[in-house]
Amino acid sequence: MKVHVYIATTQGLVAVQRIHQLDPEISSVVSINGTSSIASISSAYHNFVKKGAGIIEADFGGQSYRVNIDAQIDQGNSWQLGLYLAHAAHARGILGDGKPQTGDLLICATGEVNTSDRKVMAVDQVPLKLDKANAFIEQLTPSVNLQFLLPETNYAAVITKHPQYKLVNVRSLDDALACLPAQAASMVMEPSQSGAALNSTTNIATNKWLVLAGLVLIIVLAGFVWSRVNQQEFVAAQPVQPQQRSQSVNSVITDGPTNTLAANDVAARLVLTYSNMGNCDGQKLKQTTLLAKGGRFAPSRLQNVCSMRLSIAKHDSSVIAINLHSHKIIRLAKDNEEFVVPIPANSANYIVLAFSSPLSTEEYTEIWSFLFNLPDDLVLDADKIAAISALKERDYLIFNHQLH
Structure with a gap:
């Protein structure tokens, strides 16, 4: 299933055709029909x-983009909500x-988007925009879902x-993002070139005996690495009382000497x-299951990863992920009792915060x-995470994972 985004204007609906990331030194641009x-x-x-004045780079990465639309948009800021959702779908x-x-x-x-508090602000001439959209909407078949x-x-x-429209009231970007399919976050983005270099394949000699010997060696080494990973010691991430939370967060993010509390692992x-x-899209996919040890999942390779799904006992009302380097935050969607973790475009060191009770829009915005x-x-550390006031009185668990 695809999500098609249309911007409502006083001239009619304008379709977003494509979004393409550009080199950082190039200014972002909106072109008409790819020409x-x-x-305007x-x-x-x-x-x-x-980043700074805007919001796209902060939320989705990438410093410059080209967007293709199918008609001119002359003025105003009422296009902002539509283009934000188009970037989310992209x-x-x-x-x-x-x-x-x-x-x-179809959305x-x-x-207009307030880029400081993520609120969606009112715009002018909405009745005219609805009337202008009517001709296009009447042509749609009932099998197409429109909001x-x-x-x-x-x-x-x-x-x-x-009453003929399925109108949706959106007060914030969170409300708008909730209109996207829950399973959408499992879709894969293109792996970075650095990730591909880390996972490049060495040429194997054609001699069948060397090939067999190489396979045996790989199996032995894989078994050794797996055993070493499972023997590593970490500090457990526990649901903590407010006065203990800072210490708990610090134990997860730092890589210094730790104690083992395996019996208390969540x-x-x-x-x-x-x-x-x-x-x-192929049928031959391989699956790797990682169990949290002391609030950490073993590092994983990024290349050719198709999906990541997270399940956490008890603390599963709300889950967010935060990139420690880019500071990007995303609320994870739940699908069949699992949380879908979006695939990053580049190597990422991130944390997951899992809450025992739902996270409100106000808390997420804070x-x-x-x-x-x-x-x-600034690379996030324990002190910075603990300084977020919305977390101080919260019962949550924290997990770390690295994709390279």
Whole structure:
């Protein structure tokens, strides 16, 4: 299933056709139909991407993008909600090209984004935008699911006047992201070149005896490495009282000498699937299961990973992941009693926080704002995590995992 994103304008719906990441030194741009014709909102979109003033780089990585849309957008900021959702779908590998097929999801959106508090702000001329969208929507088959996202104030003003639409009230970006399919986060992004270099294959001699000997050696070495990984000692991450939490977080992130409290380890499992041929749509996928030891999962290779699914005993009401270097945060979607961990584009050292009770939108926004305002070159550590006020009175577990 693909998610097709349309921006509601006073001229009609404008489809997002494609998003492509550019080299960092190139300014972000919005082009029309993939041509050299530049949309009037390009400069504003560049600022919307740029970390500091904008939000796209902070939430999805990448410093510069090219977005193709199928018609001109002249002015205003009401395109921001639609392009944010398009980036979210792109990051999860499910962005469509504006030409929906049976079973696809269509999201029409209008709204301005406050990049400081992640609220969706009201915009002008929403009734006209709904009327202009009507001709396109009437052509759709019933097999296509469509949602029309509006800021809260606009939603309240038109909900009774447009019963033909499936209108959705979005007060924040979290509300908007909840409209994307839960299983979308399992889609794979392209592995980085550095990841591919780490996993390059050495040429094997054609002599069959050397091949057999090499296979035996690999099996022996794999067994040795596995036994060493399972013998490592870590400090357990426990649900802690508020006055103990800072010490607990520190024990997970630091790599210094630790004590073993294996009997108190929380039942947490991370399941990774890999494709030998790099084709995640194929049937021959290999599965690796990692069990948490003292709040850590054994490091894993990034190349050819197709999915990561996390299950945690008891603490499974809300789960978020935070990249220790980029400060990117994401709320993990739950699917069949497991949490889907998105695949990063590059090597990543990240932590997972699992809460025993649901994380509110206000708490998530507070955590996001704290991370957003950190210096770009700061690597998160125990003290920084413990300083987030939203976590101080919370019962949560913390786990560390590294993809390289």
